[in-house]
Amino acid sequence: MSDTTHHVVPVRVYLLVFASLLVLTYLTVAISYVDLGVFNALVAMAIAVTKAMAVILWFMHVKYSTRLTKLCVGGGFLWLMFLFALTMMDYISRNWKF
Amino acid sequence: MSSHSAHATAGHPAALLHQFDTADQQKDASTLGMWLFLITEIMFFGGLFIAYIVYRNAYFDSFVAASHTLNIPLGTFNTTVLICSSLTMAMAVHSAQVGNRSRIVLFLVLTLILGAAFLGVKVIEYADKFEHHHVPGPSFQFTEGGNPKNAELFFSLYFGMTGLHALHMIIGAGILLVLIFNASKGWYTPEYYTPVEMFGLYWHFVDIVWIFLFPLLYLLGGHLPPGSGGH
Amino acid sequence: MSTAIESKETRNYLNAGYDLKSWLLTLDHKRIGLLYLFSISFFFLLGGLFAVGIRLELLTPPGDLFQSETYNKLFTMHGIIMVFFFLIPSIPAVIGNFLIPIMIGARDLAFPRLNLLSWYVFMVGGTLAISAALMGGIDTGWTFYTPYSSTYSNSNVMVTAVGVFITGFSSILTGLNFLVSIHRMRAPGMTWFRLPLFIWAHYATSLIMVLGTPVVAVTILLVGVERMFRIGIFDPALGGDPVLFQHLFWFYSHPAVYIMILPALGVMSEIISTFTRREVFGYKFVAFSSVAIAVLGFLVWGHHMFVSSQSVYASLVFSIITYLVGVPSAIKVFNWLATIYKGSVSFGTPMIYAFGFIGLFTVGGLTGLFLAAMGLDVHVHDTYFVVAHFHYIMVGGAIMGYLGAIHFWWPKMFGRMYPEVPAKTAAWLVFVGFNFTFFPQFLLGYLGMPRRYHQYPEEFQIFNVMSSIGASVLALGYALPVFYLVWSLKKGEIAGANPWGGTGLEWKTPSPPPTENFEETPVVTEPAYSYHKEEFELVKS
Incomplete structure (x- = not known):
């Protein structure tokens, strides 16, 4: 019931999430120059959703909520x-x- | 109130408010309240996003042409800055959880600096738009391809969405100043750091909005030659 | 609160302080509820005055009383004031604010300061709307349809839009506060399925407030920006799509109808079970039907746009989902009837409102199904049929519910009974006056009289005259309570803690309740509406 589990996420996890966010950012920039037809938009959105999920789950602690x-x-x-x-x-x- | 004695002295921010029975209940209420607030924010930005989706589909070529005039390196740099600020914000909450008071202040200050850097870059980008008459309004000009009227729509949405996002950053910076001041007085402890945690949720949310704005606005049709239009 | 209390009986939220500051800076949900009560009563009067103008103009076929432009402003201000400043805050902000914490056994809402802020935000928005009226009014209709509102109208669109935008935040704050309180502030033993159905209805209402209001806020913001900077988000001349405005507007404004009616549905469950001395039939069905109405209500907005350029395939989907909303609505009506059946019915004033409500809500709901039929809607779209339909829901439903609630909980709020005879008279006047006002409008609409015109062909006069006469009766029915309720504050019979023999927690604390609501936190051991046999016999004898 309680939200207050005071779950402390290890710094290592934060750094890992941070690194993958950066990698995904540069990946989405790189891919935008490749012609994938209609898939350009889909890939860009898929990467954005993945990044948002990472922020929500770990930075915003939803995984532990x-x-x-x-x-x-x-x-x-x-x-x-x-x-x-x-x-x-x-x-x-x-x-x-x- | 006799049966519900407050845990902390009155006046202190950590004091238990009279309507709550326990500190846990108070914190749970804050957390749920914050998430509900963020949902209203999702829906608020949602109205702009659907407008973008509708017009991007209707005027794809003009939107690509307009998108090509945005500065991708600056946008990428700003995305990096914002992700860094999300990390420092997460670390500020972490420091509060483990009770490292000086680290809370340090990471909050870093978050503020990164936020200011983002806004600074945004100012440079906006100034560039004014210079090239890419600001919607009477003096709007667009010769880089597509239909100028539809490109103007792109820039309306660009300014609307990034402007609203920047407004959230500015409000966030104001709250950060208060948090830094309070943190420097040692208010936040492993038992009580709700404001830091709640502000963290807000700051990460603002980051998430940018995570979507960046590819939608900057990276639209990057593979297509300028002014050609795709479909 | 640790100071000595001379007399426990007299210490209550009303005499906790008498100076202006103790009201204007109060954090007590009960006092904030009363602040809302006074404010929205004022707006109701104001909206009613605009309606008087409309009904006077429509007495005669030619447009002889007002210019067409003035008439446009009259119905616009009537709609905006009534929808945004009376109906949406009515039951939630007054009755909900007052009762939700008491009903769940809490000392206050989760965020009392946000609650007070919501009232101030509401007042700022309301002041702007009134100043727009004073500056010459607004003529776009309450729907603000573009591009008229964003480009062509010369009236005070900006001031009104800002007022509505700001008021939206008051609604969001109220909804957020209710949701958190219902989740986190329930007394020990108050499980989800022991909650009064009033709470379930407000839970569903709050979901709509939180999820829908931000969308209309950003939409109005866009209209304002478009108006100020002449950029084309919605103006077709500038490349925009006015139908997109309608999508965004109705995404909120259709569910907003459920913000108005759901709380009234919750009130009905309380009144009916108390006045029949029975548990509400099919508690869980009624509870979940509130949530179902809130969720389905978000998926039907396109039925307002059958004759816009909306795709006919989209219209088809919206039409089908609209029919589905009829299911949870009907569940409620049938379950109330099953509750009344073989119940020990007593005909107090709230129960008269409840009977009126069931009838009018059913008519309003069923004519809604007419309008959900795409073919029929083309015929009656933008006619008085639509006007009659939504007044059956918003006036016949929501305001009947609101008045029923005011009477039902008046003894709790002020510790005094209202006088029964004038109250019953008023209830009957409202019911009869309402039907005389709005039933002829169904006929007018079906015969083809369009809404929002100040003149009409002569053959429609008889129905319009009936409508205007009915409106006078209705106005009398609305005015009467003001007098006897104010009278009752001083002269009314003292009400005990539980004048109706109700089972809810609000009846287990003194009337008026103390500031902290309860002497000590109540512990709940029974489901809602546990009317026992003994008690039943007691009331009978």
Whole structure:
């Protein structure tokens, strides 16, 4: 129940997360110059999501938090997806003809 | 109140507020409150992101042309700065957890310096936009390809999103000053460091927003020749 | 609080301090609830005055009383004041603020200072909205549709928009405070399934406040920026898409309807179980239906946009999900009826409001299904059918719920009973007046009278006159409580701790409650609404 487990994340873990964030940043810059067609956007977003997950899980301690906190974070992004998906549903299908 | 005696002396920030029974309950409430606040922030930025997605799909070529005028090295540098500040922020919380008071101050100051560096670079980038008439408004000009009107939309969103992000950084810097002052007085201990931890969540959130803004705004169609347009 | 207390009976939150400072700087959720009560009552009066203008103009077919522009401003200000400054804060900020901590057995909300801040933020937003009205008003309709609002309107869009933007934060603060309090401040033994259904309803409401309000805030911000700097986010002339505005606006503003109605649904569960002396039938279904309405409510916004250029395939999906909202709404109505059936019903004023509510909410909900049908919606879109439908929900539902709640908890809030005869009279006036006002508008809309016009063909006059007469009766029904409730503050019969024989924690503390709500933290051992046989017999005899 309690959020206050006072979980101390070892410095080593922080440094590891930090290093991977930097590597992913330079990777996404490098990949943006390679022509992957429609996959450019997908890869860029996949890398961004991975980076965000790393920050959320370790820097923001969600990995060590209660189910409620995890539910909160998940719910927040789910609602963002509701906004994106249902709005795009309109734009994508606007010119469909059968 | 008789049955709910406060654990710390009144007036001290660590004092248990009257509506709570235990320090744990108080901290849990703060944590949940902070996360809910961050959810409102996600939704707030979400409105701008969906606008970006819609217009990026509608005016892809102009958006690529406009994106090409952004300075990728500066953007990459700023991303690095922000990730460093996230690390120093995480270390400040860590120092509070293990009770190293002077380290809390050190890492908070480092976070503030890195935040200021990010904003400084942002000023340089904005100044460049003014110079090239890439600021939306009556004097807007765009000759680098695509439809100027749609490129203006890109820059509207660019300024809207990075501006709102920068505003969050500025507010964060203000709160950091207060935290540094309090930390230097030795207020934060392994038993009580909720403000540092909560501010950490905020600062990391601002970092996450930038993690998405950077590829969306700077790296759009990097593989495409300038002004050519893709699809 | 450790100072000597002479008389335990008289020490309560009302006499804890009399100076202005003790009210304006109070951190007590009960006092903040009362601050909200006075503020929103004022806004209700203001919004009502604009409605008077509308009803007077529509008495006759030609637009003879107001210029068309003035009329546009009247219905816009009516909508903005009523929606953002009365309906959205009404039950949550007044009744919820007052009762949520008491009902869960806490001494206060989790963040009392944020709670006070929310009131100040609300007042700043409200002041801006009023000053916009004084500066000449705004004529965009409460929906602020672009590009009219962002480019062409010459009225005070900016001031009003800033006012609504700021008020949004008050709503967010309230919702956040409720969510944290319900999660973290419950008394020992108060498990999730022992919570009163009022709390479940407010939990669902708060979810919408927290998840939806920021989106409308950023949308209004964009309209403001577009207006100031002439950049085209929503203006088609500048490359923007006005339909995107509608998406973003309704992402909040459709769920906002559930911010108005869900708390009223929660109030109904409390009143009905108390006045039938029975446990609410299917407690868990009613509890989860609140959350289901809140969640589904976020997935249906496109049904406001069937006749915009929204893709017909998207409309189809929105239409289907809209029908699904009918399921949890119907669950509530059926479960209340099952509660009343074979219950020991007594017809106190709150129960009259409850009966009225069930009927009007059902009509409002069912006509909502009409509007969710894409084909029919094309016919009645932007007609008085829509106006009647949402007034059945927002006035027939939300305000009936609000008035029922005010009467039900009045003895708790002020320690005195309201007089029963004038209260019943007012309740009947509201019900009859409401139906006379808004039922003819269904007919008008179906016959094709569009909303937001100040003149109309002669054949519509009979219905409009009926509507205006009904509105006068309704106004009388709303004015009456002001007099007898104020009267009751001094002259009303002293109410005991539990005048209705209710089972909730709020009835286990004195009326009015002490500042700390309870002498000692209550321990909960029973589910909500545990009306026992003995007690049942006692009340009967």
